[in-house]
Amino acid sequence: MKRILSLVALLALLTVTTMTPAFASTTSGGEPFRLQRYTLPNGLRVWLQPRTDSQSVTALLVIGAGSRYETPANNGISHFVEHMLFAGSERWNEEEIKDMITRRGGQWNGWTGPEATTYYAQVAAGDFDLALDWLAQVVFHPTFPPDKVENERRIIFQERSGRYGWLINTLDSLGFGYELDRDVRRALFPGSALGLRVTGEDASLDSLDRAALMSYYQSYYTPANAVLVMVGNVIPAEALEQVKARLGVLERPGNPVLPASPQAANNGPHHVVVRGPLFTDQQRLMVGAQTVGQRHPDRGALDVLAEVLGQDLMREIRYRQGLVYGVSAYNVTFDDVGYFAVSTTFGSGHRDKIMSAIEAHLESIRRGSVDAARVAEAKAALKGRWALSMEDSSVRANWLAGWALVLGDDEPVPDYEAAIEAVSAADLSRVVNAYFTPAQSYVGEHQPVVTVASGAAIAGAAAGLGIAAWIGRKVWRRRTRHHA
Numbered sequence: 001m002k003r004i005l006s007l008v009a010l011l012a013l014l015t016v017t018t019m020t021p022a023f024a025s026t027t028s029g030g031e032p033f034r035l036q037r038y039t040l041p042n043g044l045r046v047w048l049q050p051r052t053d054s055q056s057v058t059a060l061l062v063i064g065a066g067s068r069y070e071t072p073a074n075n076g077i078s079h080f081v082e083h084m085l086f087a088g089s090e091r092w093n094e095e096e097i098k099d100m101i102t103r104r105g106g107q108w109n110g111w112t113g114p115e116a117t118t119y120y121a122q123v124a125a126g127d128f129d130l131a132l133d134w135l136a137q138v139v140f141h142p143t144f145p146p147d148k149v150e151n152e153r154r155i156i157f158q159e160r161s162g163r164y165g166w167l168i169n170t171l172d173s174l175g176f177g178y179e180l181d182r183d184v185r186r187a188l189f190p191g192s193a194l195g196l197r198v199t200g201e202d203a204s205l206d207s208l209d210r211a212a213l214m215s216y217y218q219s220y221y222t223p224a225n226a227v228l229v230m231v232g233n234v235i236p237a238e239a240l241e242q243v244k245a246r247l248g249v250l251e252r253p254g255n256p257v258l259p260a261s262p263q264a265a266n267n268g269p270h271h272v273v274v275r276g277p278l279f280t281d282q283q284r285l286m287v288g289a290q291t292v293g294q295r296h297p298d299r300g301a302l303d304v305l306a307e308v309l310g311q312d313l314m315r316e317i318r319y320r321q322g323l324v325y326g327v328s329a330y331n332v333t334f335d336d337v338g339y340f341a342v343s344t345t346f347g348s349g350h351r352d353k354i355m356s357a358i359e360a361h362l363e364s365i366r367r368g369s370v371d372a373a374r375v376a377e378a379k380a381a382l383k384g385r386w387a388l389s390m391e392d393s394s395v396r397a398n399w400l401a402g403w404a405l406v407l408g409d410d411e412p413v414p415d416y417e418a419a420i421e422a423v424s425a426a427d428l429s430r431v432v433n434a435y436f437t438p439a440q441s442y443v444g445e446h447q448p449v450v451t452v453a454s455g456a457a458i459a460g461a462a463a464g465l466g467i468a469a470w471i472g473r474k475v476w477r478r479r480t481r482h483h484a
Contacts, residue, residue: 031413035400036236039409040248043224047400048239049231051393057128057232058397061119061135064405065220067198068114068259068334076156076200077208077216079112083156084213085119086110087148089137094148100134108134112198115259115335116405122394125233129242135228136246139221149210160199178276180284184444187270188290188339192262220256223247227404231397261336264290270442275449281348286444287358288341289435294333294406298434300419301427302331302340307378308370308428309342309361317357323350335406339442340435355443362436368429375425383417 036048065078087094101108106123119139121131157163186195228247230239272286292298310329317323327344342358364370389395403413 032415032417033396033400033413035413037409038240040223040244042248042250043222044243044247044250045227045404045409046240046243047227047229047404048234048236049229049396049400050234050236051232054233054393055125056122056393057125057131057230057234058120058122058393059128059131059135060229060397060401061139062227062229062401062404063117063119063139063221064115064225064256064258065117065216066113066115067196068193069220069257070193070196072196072201073204074208074212074216075196075204076198077204077213078117078220079199080152080156080205080208081213081217081221082110082112082117082119083152084144084148084217085138085142087152088143088145090141090143091137094145097134097138101131104130106131110138114194114198116401118398118401120394128230128232128234128239132239132242132246139226140247140250140252142217144210144214144217146210149213153205153208156199156205163202178274178446180272180274180286180444180446183272183274184270184286184288184339184341184442187272187442188265189262189337190265193259194262194334194337218252222252222256223250225256227401229397229401229404231393231400264337264440266290266439268441269438272442272444274446276446277448281448282345283348283351283448284343284345284444284446285351285354286341286343286442287355288339288442289437290440290442291331291338291340291431291435292333293336293338294402295335296338298427298431299331299333299338300416301423301431302338302435303382304375304378304420304423305365305428305431306330306340307382308365308374309358311378311381312361313342313344313357316361317344317354321353321357323354351445362432365428366432366436368425370425370428372425375423375428379420379423382420386416386420 033049036050038046038048040046065081067075067078070077086097089097092100098108101121101123104123104127106121106127108121110117110119112118119135121134123131182195182197185192189195228243268289291302306329310327313327313329317327318325324344324346327342329340329342331340332338344354346354390399400413407413
């Protein structure tokens with residue numbers, strides 16, 4: 001592809017009549033990148049971010065469908081559909097689909113999350129048309145080969161490490177679970193689809209047939225429920241012409257059912273305990289609170305709070321007291337809700353000291369004891385990591401895709417660095433007071449009842465008792481024979 005936008009290309013860009021520009025802005029308009037956004041007449045949104053210094057192009061086709069769109073009855077269907085799309089298209093069989101990008105030295109993949117399913121291709125700049133053709137075929141022209149449904153069901157169970165769901169769920173109901181994060185979400189947002197597994201359950205996966213998969217696909221895989229994100233060495237006018245030719249002709253209607261916003265429990269403090277066996281004697285601890293979703297103005301302050309807490313607790317309980325190997329703090333955001341977590345693992349006997357350290361640091365921030373210099377240090381770390389990560393076009397495309405299905409056509413992509421820079425020490429105190437209330441707080445613990453060490457001790461004791469019983473029985477038999 002050309003590296004300089006010619007006058008002809010520029011005129012073509014300005015005179016495209018089959019597309020309706022929905023929004024176009026540059027960094028001067030408040031967005032972090034020179035981003036061009038368009039909406040095709042069929043509803044497909046197109047986000048272009050040219051990088052003339054790059055030798056590659058990353059293209060993501062993102063669909064608004066994931067486990068949050070499911071019910072317990074069809075849980076796992078979004079992920080199952082993703083698998084089936086790679087099983088065959090109108091032009092290519094499974095092997096051809098999985099070889100098309102690779103044989104040109106590119107990379108491809110697909111993944112399903114709670115709120116979106118993403119299809120990805122990264123190629124050399126000169127192969128951009130191939131990547132776009134591949135995405136269009138895979139995502140919008142699948143055939144759901146009947147002979148592949150059972151194959152993919154087996155693959156999904158292998159991906160989930162087998163048909164263990166009935167056992168895990170039974171153990172979980174008895175308090176012997178493994179998934180602390182999921183159980184925390186279930187406590188904070190009871191009855192919500194946020195408590196469903198992305199990969200589904202045994203019963204729901206077994207119930208899904210080809211007709212159910214295709215019906216779900218027809219409902220959610222519509223141009224109006226999709227966005228194409230392209231980052232790299234592309235000339236916008238040329239790229240848009242190719243998008244129009246391959247994706248602009250799609251006319252599949254549909255009105256996807258959007259997931260209901262979960263109702264937060266607000267009846268804490270919650271104490272979530274799971275006791276599934278682990279391979280070590282370590283325990284896991286999560287401490288946090290219900291917070292807010294991706295678009296909320298407090299997201300920047302919560303990110304800075306996480307950085308401050310993470311760094312300070314590392315100094316205190318890792319370097320000074322030597323109680324843990326590592327500790328992290330983070331704010332999990334969905335479209336509309338979120339939760340904050342401080343997470344660490346530790347050896348038995350240290351829980352109370354670690355809890356005291358976490359509570360003391362939160363209370364210090366609540367009282368406004370964090371000075372401006374400390375906040376500035378945390379903000380510099382966040383902005384630095386973000387800037388470094390954005391050097392990678394694939395990471396940048398994924399970051400943009402995270403906003404693509406959330407923002408309206410007239411809403412600019414938030415400037416992350418500006419949002420972080422605007423956070424003050426007073427903001428940290430404010431968000432701790434606002435969210436870390438008894439009603440919104442939780443403590444999550446993974447306390448294994450059986451570990452390798454304890455299991456070995458139990459096995460050793462059992463073996464010892466068995467040997468003692470065997471010796472005792474031999475002695476008793478000898479004495480019996482002697483008296484006889």
